[in-house]
Amino acid sequence: MADSLKNFRSICKKIIAVGRNYSEHASELGNTVPTKPIIFMKPTTAFVTEPNDIRIPADWDELHHEVEFGVIIDKQCQNVSKEEAEASIGGYCLALDMTERNLQNELKDQGLPWLLSKGFDTSCPCGDFIPKEKISLSSSVNLWLNVNGNRKQSGHTRDMIFSVPDLIAYISKYITLEHGDLILTGTPAGVGPVRRGDLIEAGMEGEHDLKYLMKFNVA
Amino acid sequence: MADSLKNFRSICKKIIAVGRNYSEHASELGNTVPTKPIIFMKPTTAFVTEPNDIRIPADWDELHHEVEFGVIIDKQCQNVSKEEAEASIGGYCLALDMTERNLQNELKDQGLPWLLSKGFDTSCPCGDFIPKEKISLSSSVNLWLNVNGNRKQSGHTRDMIFSVPDLIAYISKYITLEHGDLILTGTPAGVGPVRRGDLIEAGMEGEHDLKYLMKFNVA
Numbered sequence: 001m002a003d004s005l006k007n008f009r010s011i012c013k014k015i016i017a018v019g020r021n022y023s024e025h026a027s028e029l030g031n032t033v034p035t036k037p038i039i040f041m042k043p044t045t046a047f048v049t050e051p052n053d054i055r056i057p058a059d060w061d062e063l064h065h066e067v068e069f070g071v072i073i074d075k076q077c078q079n080v081s082k083e084e085a086e087a088s089i090g091g092y093c094l095a096l097d098m099t100e101r102n103l104q105n106e107l108k109d110q111g112l113p114w115l116l117s118k119g120f121d122t123s124c125p126c127g128d129f130i131p132k133e134k135i136s137l138s139s140s141v142n143l144w145l146n147v148n149g150n151r152k153q154s155g156h157t158r159d160m161i162f163s164v165p166d167l168i169a170y171i172s173k174y175i176t177l178e179h180g181d182l183i184l185t186g187t188p189a190g191v192g193p194v195r196r197g198d199l200i201e202a203g204m205e206g207e208h209d210l211k212y213l214m215k216f217n218v219a
Numbered sequence: 220m221a222d223s224l225k226n227f228r229s230i231c232k233k234i235i236a237v238g239r240n241y242s243e244h245a246s247e248l249g250n251t252v253p254t255k256p257i258i259f260m261k262p263t264t265a266f267v268t269e270p271n272d273i274r275i276p277a278d279w280d281e282l283h284h285e286v287e288f289g290v291i292i293d294k295q296c297q298n299v300s301k302e303e304a305e306a307s308i309g310g311y312c313l314a315l316d317m318t319e320r321n322l323q324n325e326l327k328d329q330g331l332p333w334l335l336s337k338g339f340d341t342s343c344p345c346g347d348f349i350p351k352e353k354i355s356l357s358s359s360v361n362l363w364l365n366v367n368g369n370r371k372q373s374g375h376t377r378d379m380i381f382s383v384p385d386l387i388a389y390i391s392k393y394i395t396l397e398h399g400d401l402i403l404t405g406t407p408a409g410v411g412p413v414r415r416g417d418l419i420e421a422g423m424e425g426e427h428d429l430k431y432l433m434k435f436n437v438a
């Protein structure tokens with residue numbers, strides 16, 4: 001079954017992303033640490049893969065990088081417990097939750113939905129499918145991101161406020177998760193702007209020689 | 220091509236909904252009239268069709284009905300002009316944008332995304348595909364909704380702040396619209412709560428004997 005997830009991006013019907021899931025990142029944007037997961041969506045038209053570019057919409061000037069650990073659903077699930085949650089996972093990926101921060105701040109100030117600031121075309125640069133067997137949820141994965149060779153973000157999935165099983169249990173209480181769906185689990189501290197012409201490199205490393213790297217140019 | 224849209228709900232990859240697109244509805248919730256479309260997403264797992272029920276999640280007690288005119292995309296489009304927009308349409312449908320108002324108000328007050336209040340399972344009761352030829356965009360469609368036989372909402376699509384071509388042009392500037400995607404164009408005034416056991420009837424009428432009716436029980 002997990003084999004059909006190799007092309008999860010074309011099967012995927014929804015990308016559910018989690019905000020403020022690392023305390024240091026919540027603080028750096030002046031936000032409090034949430035008591036429940038903060039969830040929003042990105043459309044699947046947001047996917048972009050190497051060697052294509054991240055395209056900044058005209059007139060936007062504060063596009064931020066957010067490197068995130070992605071969880072890909074295999075078995076459809078609805079209202080599963082934390083204990084059952086892991087069985088619904090098919091695999092993982094590395095992804096970026098590109099965010100137009102000025103626009104997001106305006107939307108937040110006005111109590112408006114975040115979609116435009118988070119869901120534009122190429123706002124979800126995404127890596128390849130990594131089968132579930134390659135990463136143990138009980139281990140910690142190091143996520144990092146460089147802009148033009150300078151380290152900007154580095155964090156460990158063990159520092160998530162809500163763990164992967166917490167997130168699947170919470171989301172599936174309200175929203176059925178389906179084969180191919182992607183959950184972006186939040187970004188560690190260090191988010192910041194990118195400009196046209198910048199090179200973003202992002203990677204993750206962990207147990208059993210896990211080493212994944214991806215590169216995107218900003219256009 | 221439009222023929223394959225009969226089952227648009229299973230092809231659909233995204234539901235993009237528009238907030239405050241009728242001035243009287245914006246006013247009834249104490250909001251100002253927007254100068255740009257307000258957009259958010261509902262996942263496709265939100266679809267529910269007759270004879271299934273709208274299910275209110277446990278502990279929620281202020282679920283509101285919003286009757287809306289739906290536009291179904293046929294031809295993929297990106298950054299189209301208002302003039303080109305109509306050519307991308309495959310058809311229309313009647314739909315409800317069910318909203319947990321207390322939760323939405325909390326999320327708005329905190330500057331948080333609306334997804335949970337708008338995207339839970341069964342939050343998008345949806346009717347059948349109506350081919351584009353059946354409804355002229357230059358005419359006006361009357362939308363209405365009854366709860367337990369009492370008229371709660373009634374409005375005309377001519378009163379939309381942003382027209383269907385306006386919305387397609389605006390959204391497609393940022394987010395590529397694909398075959399089967401659904402745009403919910405906002406609700407007229409009269410939104411209000413439903414309780415478990417209520418019967419919702421919604422309909423639309425227009426030129427050329429257009430008459431569509433759908434019924435949902437709230438469970």
Ligand SMILES: [Mg+2]
Nearest residue numbers: 066097186187
């Ligand atoms: Mg993020």
Ligand SMILES: [Mg+2]
Nearest residue numbers: 113114332333
């Ligand atoms: Mg949203």
Ligand SMILES: [Mg+2]
Nearest residue numbers: 285316405406
């Ligand atoms: Mg609505």
